[in-house]
Amino acid sequence: METPILEITDLRPVFRSGGKEVAAVRGLDLTVGPGETVALVGESGCGKSVTSLSVMGLLPRGIGRIDRGRILLKRRSGEVVDLTAIEPEALRRIRGNEIGMIFQEPMTSLNPVYSVGEQIAEPMRIHLGYSRREAAAHAVRLLEDVGIPDPDRRARQYPHELSGGMRQRVTIAMALACNPQLLIADEPTTALDVTIQAQILDLLAAIQKERGMGILFVTHDLGVVAEIADRVAVMYAGRIVETGPVTEIFAHPRHPYTAGLLRSVPQLGRGGELREAGTPLPTIPGSVPALSDLPKGCSFANRCDFVTDACREAVPPLIDVAPGRRSRCIRWEEL
Amino acid sequence: MTDTQPYLSVEHLSKQFSSGAFSRAPDVKVLRDISFQMMHGQVVGLVGESGSGKTTIGRSILRLIEPTAGRVTMGGVDVTALSARELRKQRRKMQYIFQDPYSSLSPRMSIGQILTEGLEIQRIGTAAERRARARDALAAVDLPVDAYDRYAHEFSGGQRQRIGIARALVFDPDFIVADEPVSALDVSIQAQVINLIRDLQQRLNLTMLFISHDLAVVEYICDVVIVLYLGRIMEMAPAAELYASPAHPYTRALLSAAPSTNLERKVERQKLTGDIPSPSNPPSGCVFRTRCPFAIDACAAEVPALREIAPGHTRACIREDIL
Numbered sequence: 001m002e003t004p005i006l007e008i009t010d011l012r013p014v015f016r017s018g019g020k021e022v023a024a025v026r027g028l029d030l031t032v033g034p035g036e037t038v039a040l041v042g043e044s045g046c047g048k049s050v051t052s053l054s055v056m057g058l059l060p061r062g063i064g065r066i067d068r069g070r071i072l073l074k075r076r077s078g079e080v081v082d083l084t085a086i087e088p089e090a091l092r093r094i095r096g097n098e099i100g101m102i103f104q105e106p107m108t109s110l111n112p113v114y115s116v117g118e119q120i121a122e123p124m125r126i127h128l129g130y131s132r133r134e135a136a137a138h139a140v141r142l143l144e145d146v147g148i149p150d151p152d153r154r155a156r157q158y159p160h161e162l163s164g165g166m167r168q169r170v171t172i173a174m175a176l177a178c179n180p181q182l183l184i185a186d187e188p189t190t191a192l193d194v195t196i197q198a199q200i201l202d203l204l205a206a207i208q209k210e211r212g213m214g215i216l217f218v219t220h221d222l223g224v225v226a227e228i229a230d231r232v233a234v235m236y237a238g239r240i241v242e243t244g245p246v247t248e249i250f251a252h253p254r255h256p257y258t259a260g261l262l263r264s265v266p267q268l269g270r271g272g273e274l275r276e277a278g279t280p281l282p283t284i285p286g287s288v289p290a291l292s293d294l295p296k297g298c299s300f301a302n303r304c305d306f307v308t309d310a311c312r313e314a315v316p317p318l319i320d321v322a323p324g325r326r327s328r329c330i331r332w333e334e335l
Numbered sequence: 336m337t338d339t340q341p342y343l344s345v346e347h348l349s350k351q352f353s354s355g356a357f358s359r360a361p362d363v364k365v366l367r368d369i370s371f372q373m374m375h376g377q378v379v380g381l382v383g384e385s386g387s388g389k390t391t392i393g394r395s396i397l398r399l400i401e402p403t404a405g406r407v408t409m410g411g412v413d414v415t416a417l418s419a420r421e422l423r424k425q426r427r428k429m430q431y432i433f434q435d436p437y438s439s440l441s442p443r444m445s446i447g448q449i450l451t452e453g454l455e456i457q458r459i460g461t462a463a464e465r466r467a468r469a470r471d472a473l474a475a476v477d478l479p480v481d482a483y484d485r486y487a488h489e490f491s492g493g494q495r496q497r498i499g500i501a502r503a504l505v506f507d508p509d510f511i512v513a514d515e516p517v518s519a520l521d522v523s524i525q526a527q528v529i530n531l532i533r534d535l536q537q538r539l540n541l542t543m544l545f546i547s548h549d550l551a552v553v554e555y556i557c558d559v560v561i562v563l564y565l566g567r568i569m570e571m572a573p574a575a576e577l578y579a580s581p582a583h584p585y586t587r588a589l590l591s592a593a594p595s596t597n598l599e600r601k602v603e604r605q606k607l608t609g610d611i612p613s614p615s616n617p618p619s620g621c622v623f624r625t626r627c628p629f630a631i632d633a634c635a636a637e638v639p640a641l642r643e644i645a646p647g648h649t650r651a652c653i654r655e656d657i658l
């Protein structure tokens with residue numbers, strides 16, 4: 001395998017909460033290769049966004065910090081740096097340049113008082129040393145690349161003049177401005193309507209094919225994972241519980257949580273049968289435990305149909321279950 | 336009232352929001368000429384994207400906002416003609432479940448207060464009776480009795496939504512508008528709450544308008560589905576038929592755009608280009624024509640009428656040759 005663009009080892013970001021420090025993620029390993037899309041999926045509080053914020057060095061200052069772990073980025077020059085160990089100034093030169101970012105709410109990630117053209121141009125002037133004129137011309141080309149019609153005119157408009165889908169295209173153009181080798185997309189389509197979401201997912205896939213960057217895609221939506229990702233890491237209560245190629249995991253999950261999640265998503269075209277038969281939708285009983293009060297062994301034990309005494313003894317390790325596939329379940333073979 | 340009479344009848348409902356007396360912007364017509372009927376105990380789904388008018392329909396029926404034109408009759412009562420006093424009385428029969436279980440519950444009131452406040456305003460029962468009703472409602476949504484004295488922040492999102500449902504149930508209503516009741520919830524919790532809503536609807540024989548952007552959830556819970564786009568009905572059909580043979584290009588696009596976890600069921604996407612137009616400046620003729628792959632010149636000329644293409648199945652599209 002090629003050297004990964006991103007290699008996270010044993011990541012443990014912690015948050016200050018009521019005088020104590022609580023680990024939001026408890027030792028996470030993850031790699032993203034060039035041209036590869038890796039999805040981090042899970043429910044609220046599982047640690048997926050904290051992981052992406054850690055990579056970007058954007059944990060809220062004074063509240064969150066990286067307690068342990070390494071985040072290795074392969075730079076454009078080929079040099080590998082540990083993002084957790086470099087100076088803030090060095091990180092600033094990488095962020096927005098070699099790492100592009102897209103967030104959920106395009107309205108809040110755009111500045112209302114600058115035209116979209118100026119905002120797309122800014123990183124090129126800062127990181128690449130483009131002149132104002134060069135950057136402006138390039139911004140128009142980027143708007144065209146992300147499928148915005150009439151890019152010359154649009155570049156002079158302000159965020160409030162654009163629709164939600166257009167705004168998200170603008171933030172993608174901004175993220176691509178310096179031609180990053182890693183793109184971090186944190187719930188980039190969650191605020192969009194489904195027909196617009198389909199357009200944005202297609203756009204991201206097309207751009208990746210053309211530019212060959214790696215994408216770390218954070219989402220709660222398993223349907224979106226199926227659309228966009230090559231590999232997936234399913235997170236639960238701060239840990240990866242299962243990881244591997246999307247097609248294999250969706251076909252044969254090897255962790256009860258993954259299996260439960262997949263069953264819980266209502267399937268288009270199947271609701272009619274279930275309704276006629278009066279069958280309830282499959283659910284996962286109970287709710288996610290608080291991070292400050294996790295059970296001793298497997299965090300999923302209290303909601304799991306397969307639980308045994310051994311599950312409550314110690315946190316199960318991520319076990320290799322097939323080439324490129326790992327599961328944090330001691331009973332994976334029986335699933 | 337016999338079973339052949341509709342319980343709820345919405346006729347030519349329209350809603351226009353003024354841009355303000357000092358604004359030169361045109362008024363925004365968010366609903367235009369919406370008509371449909373619901374039988375007693377039926378669940379009708381309203382689906383569509385942002386700006387389609389689904390929430391406005393739900394709120395107009397309960398007169399949480401005042402419709403600009405049209406008539407709503409519920410169980411023989413003309414809701415649109417009620418005085419403020421009569422309306423308050425009618426509200427006992429019609430209740431609303433809100434999307435966001437965080438902003439829809441007051442952080443300063445105990446759950447007991449939240450559940451009994453409406454009953455108090457309506458002067459229903461004695462204090463003891465109101466408490467009993469609130470406790471029954473908590474039991475109906477599978478929350479422990481001790482929830483009564485606790486506060487909203489002590490509950491998870493799924494539990495809060497159960498409280499929101501209990502608040503609608505204390506009135507023993509006939510009709511409920513459930514407005515995206517599970518959209519803010521995590522997947523594993525979503526299915527629990529959908530099952531609860533479906534169970535209550537059947538047990539209490541509620542007539543329910545279910546608003547959602549999630550087509551798979553609607554398919555599971557609704558008898559009839561209405562597809563909206565920019566304030567107009569595009570298609571209306573019994574659920575099974577709508578999903579098996581969607582007849583409007585927009586319905587087809589919407590169904591094919593929904594991401595699926597079933598990798599074997601990957602359908603060829605019918606892609607829509609462009610954005611949803613602004614409701615303040617909708618296209619002439621068919622509002623969907625600017626994104627429709629089948630649009631022809633004639634689509635711009637007139638607003639297509641809803642025509643019946645099978646019993647109970649109507650669509651608003653002039654291209655009879657395509658589907």
